[in-house]
Amino acid sequence: MKKTILRGSALWMRPLAEQDIAPILKYASAPEIAANTFVPQPYPPKAAQEFVRKVSKEWQSGQAYTFAIIEAQSGCFAGVMGIHPVPEHKRAEVGYWIGLPFWGRGLATQALRLVIQFGFEELGLNRIAAGHFADNPASGRVMQKAGMRCEGARRAYHYHRDSFKDSVWYAILREEYAKQ
Template sequence: MPAAPPSDDILMEPVMRQHAAAFHALASDPAVSATTHLPSPFPPGHAEAWIDTAMGARAKGEAFHFAMLHPQDGFVGCCSLVALSPRARTAQLSYWVGRPYWGRGHATRAARWMLDFAFETLKLDRVRTCVLESNTASLRVLEKLGFEQVLRAPNRNPKFSLDDVLVFFERAPESDRRPDAPNP
């Protein structure tokens, strides 16, 4: 699967072992793990093990993990489709961006590319995701991409503040969206 350009300044390619050092460096930042399921502290060797698992899942068609690559900066984050259900034709979107690259639109562009991949290549009917209500940057990304809120639930994961709320979203392909849904 070759690298694909979602925009002029970011490329997406399947995550590979060559991304491990940069993955580890960015994922080790506690600010990144604060709103993701990445462990903190990020253990040595964990990036390599995660990438090996990701490559195996991709080979089986169970999940697709892509590196976000910037022409000058290299690896800036990761965008994934997980919990892929061919029978239900759904998957869950997840993404993270290294702190030095926050606020540059990389997550929005990568997630937009991933939605195209989900709907056009994989022929999925729905993409779902959930974020912590306190993660306002991710809430903005999902709003820009036309995700619709479907559920709010208390956070039960002790890694995050138990006072925080999980917000669940869903997105259909353009042809299946409600006429009153936000237009990305």
């Protein structure tokens, strides 16, 4: 797939690139990011470079599409959002994180709306889902604002930092997206 650029009023998104290694390393090193994601903590210096290489290969093969989120006003890297399709079932899962300096600005919601649009309109999906740790309700609000519906909790679903964590799952169907 071509190197897609998604544009919103407060941000734009493009495939991750080498230029994103330094800000990924900076933001992913924050304990608050590690607490809500599977980003390793402490974040190893080579991890950002390996991550960018991995997601670039996934993009080229169509396995996943991982975007850098760029704040429009400043032009600064603000976070990462990826969509991981399962083509034979016409569905995908989305994952994301936003750097701490950009929290509370609505960027995650706008980015998720753009990725949902990309999934339905460019990838031809029928269903897009996302989950969050139950102790991170802010991420659930992002999903709700982007038009996703809560489907329920999965108890002790993830083993994270030496304990089991519940996760809450949301999804949106093509027919629901079309009505927005």
